[in-house]
Amino acid sequence: MKQLRNNIKAFLLIFLSLFVLFTGGVILQSQRARTTLLASSGENRAALAQRYSQAGSIISADGVILAASDTAGRRSYSSDPQLAEAALHVVGDYTHNISNTVESLWQNELLGEGRSLSEQLLLDIQGQGLQGNDLILSLRSDLMKTAYELLAGKKGAAVVINYQTGAILASVSSPSVHPDQVVAWKDIPDTSLFNRAFLGEYLPGSTFKIITASALLQSNLSTEETVMCQGSTPLIPGGVNETYSNAGHGEVNLQKAMAQSCNHYFGSVALQLGDQKISRAAEQMEFNQTISFDRFSLSKSQCLIGREDKAALTWAAIGQPAGKDIITVSPLHLAMISGMIANNGRMTEAYLLESMLYPSGNESTFNNRGDIIAQIDPGLAQELKDLLRQVVKSGTGVNAQVAGLDVCGKTGTAETFNQAGELVISSLFTGFSNNQDYPFAVAVVLDDSSYGSSVIAGQLLAAAANY
Numbered sequence: 001m002k003q004l005r006n007n008i009k010a011f012l013l014i015f016l017s018l019f020v021l022f023t024g025g026v027i028l029q030s031q032r033a034r035t036t037l038l039a040s041s042g043e044n045r046a047a048l049a050q051r052y053s054q055a056g057s058i059i060s061a062d063g064v065i066l067a068a069s070d071t072a073g074r075r076s077y078s079s080d081p082q083l084a085e086a087a088l089h090v091v092g093d094y095t096h097n098i099s100n101t102v103e104s105l106w107q108n109e110l111l112g113e114g115r116s117l118s119e120q121l122l123l124d125i126q127g128q129g130l131q132g133n134d135l136i137l138s139l140r141s142d143l144m145k146t147a148y149e150l151l152a153g154k155k156g157a158a159v160v161i162n163y164q165t166g167a168i169l170a171s172v173s174s175p176s177v178h179p180d181q182v183v184a185w186k187d188i189p190d191t192s193l194f195n196r197a198f199l200g201e202y203l204p205g206s207t208f209k210i211i212t213a214s215a216l217l218q219s220n221l222s223t224e225e226t227v228m229c230q231g232s233t234p235l236i237p238g239g240v241n242e243t244y245s246n247a248g249h250g251e252v253n254l255q256k257a258m259a260q261s262c263n264h265y266f267g268s269v270a271l272q273l274g275d276q277k278i279s280r281a282a283e284q285m286e287f288n289q290t291i292s293f294d295r296f297s298l299s300k301s302q303c304l305i306g307r308e309d310k311a312a313l314t315w316a317a318i319g320q321p322a323g324k325d326i327i328t329v330s331p332l333h334l335a336m337i338s339g340m341i342a343n344n345g346r347m348t349e350a351y352l353l354e355s356m357l358y359p360s361g362n363e364s365t366f367n368n369r370g371d372i373i374a375q376i377d378p379g380l381a382q383e384l385k386d387l388l389r390q391v392v393k394s395g396t397g398v399n400a401q402v403a404g405l406d407v408c409g410k411t412g413t414a415e416t417f418n419q420a421g422e423l424v425i426s427s428l429f430t431g432f433s434n435n436q437d438y439p440f441a442v443a444v445v446l447d448d449s450s451y452g453s454s455v456i457a458g459q460l461l462a463a464a465a466n467y
C-alpha cells in the first residue's frame with residue numbers, strides 16, 4: 001500500500017513538473033506572439049529593434065558575422081564597413097526598409113518563431129527559448145568585398161556562383177550604403193537600395209549571341225557557312241550593323257563571329273532560323289520562367305521576340321531588341337547560363353542558405369541542394385564552351401584572361417535610352433572557369449560604362465580561385 005502511495009506521489013510530481021514546464025512554454029510562446037503582434041502592428045523602429053533584440057546572427061560561409069544582435073539587444077551589421085555595404089542587398093536591414101532580404105524573408109527563423117512545441121519547450125527549459133536561430137549563408141566575405149571594390153562605386157552588379165553546387169558565392173550591387181544608414185533612413189543615394197543582381201532587368205546585348213549560337217547549333221544549318229561582314233552598312237534596311245568596327249570583320253564562320261562578336265553574322269543566322277528557334281533556345285536556358293530559391297525570386301528574364309519585322313529579328317539575335325520585342329536578363333541568371341554551359345549542360349538551382357544553427361547548437365542543413373532546373377545536350381554545351389573559350393583566348397573577351405585558369409565567356413554592350421532620353425551604354429560579361437577544382441561562373445554588368453566588365457569578371461574568377 002505504501003509502495004502504491006509512493007508511486008502515485010512520484011507520478012503526480014512528474015505530472016506536475018511537466019504541467020509547469022508546459023504552461024511555462026505556453027506563456028513564453030504567447031508572450032512572444034504578443035511582442036510579434038506589437039511589432040507588426042506598429043512596425044515602428046523601436047518595436048522592430050525590440051523584436052530583433054535576441055534574433056539570430058547571419059554569418060558568411062567563411063564564418064564572418066554579417067548581422068548579429070548583441071547582449072544589450074542592439075542589432076548591428078558587419079564590423080567591416082566595406083563588407084556591410086557589399087552585403088546590404090542580400091542581408092538587408094531589421095527595419096525592412098529593403099524587402100526581399102535574408103532579414104525579411106527569413107525573419108521567422110531569425111526570431112526563433114514557428115518552432116515545434118517540443119523543440120520550443122526544450123529550448124525554454126535550457127533558458128534559450130527566446131533566442132533566434134543563426135543562418136549560415138553561401139556568400140564568401142572575401143569575394144563579396146572584392147566584387148564591391150572592383151565595382152568601385154559604378155552602377156552595376158557582380159555575381160559569382162559555384163556552378164556545380166549552385167552556391168551563390170558573391171552577389172553585389174552598386175552603389176550601396178551602410179545598413180545603419182538604411183535603418184536611420186538618411187543619406188541614401190539614388191537606386192542604392194536596389195538589388196540589381198537579382199532584380200535588374202538588363203538588355204543582354206551580345207551576351208545573347210550565346211542563345212542565338214545555341215539555336216544555330218541545334219538546327220540543320222551549317223556552322224561552317226560563312227557570312228561577309230559589311231561593317232557599318234546595315235545587313236538589311238533597318239537591320240544590324242557594326243557599331244564598333246566600321247571596316248567589318250571580313251568573311252566569318254560561327255567561331256570567328258563569336259570571337260569577334262560579329263553582328264552581321266548573327267543577324268544573318270537569325271533570318272535563316274526565324275524567331276521561334278531562338279525563343280526556344282532562350283527558354284531552354286530559363287528565359288520566360290521565374291527563377292526562385294530560398295524564398296528569393298529573380299526578376300523574370302524575358303525573350304518575347306518576333307512581334308516585329310525581319311529587321312527587328314536581326315536586332316533580337318544580338319540581344320538588342322527593337323520595336324515591340326523584349327529581351328531582358330538578370331545578372332544572377334546570366335551567371336547561371338554560363339554555369340550551365342560549364343556544367344556539361346546542367347543548370348544547377350541557385351542557393352544562398354547553407355544551414356541553420358539552433359541556440360542548442362544543433363545544425364540543420366537545407367535539402368535539394370544541387371538540383372538541376374534546366375538541361376541542354378552535353379554535346380551542345382561542349383560546342384558552346386569551345387566557342388566561348390575562343391572569345392577569351394583571342395576575341396573580344398581577352399581582358400577576362402586569368403593565368404592558370406581556362407576562362408571561357410562572352411562580352412556584351414547594350415544601348416538604351418534613359419528617362420531623360422539620353423543614350424546609355426552598358427557593358428556586360430558572363431563566363432566561367434572551366435576547371436573542376438575551380439567551378440566558378442561569373443556575371444558582371446555595368447549600367448552606364450561602355451567597357452570594363454570583362455576585366456572585373458577575370459579578377460573575380462582569379463579571386464575565387466585564390467581562396
Ligand SMILES: [Zn+2]
Binds near residue numbers: 248262
Ligand atoms: Zn562583323
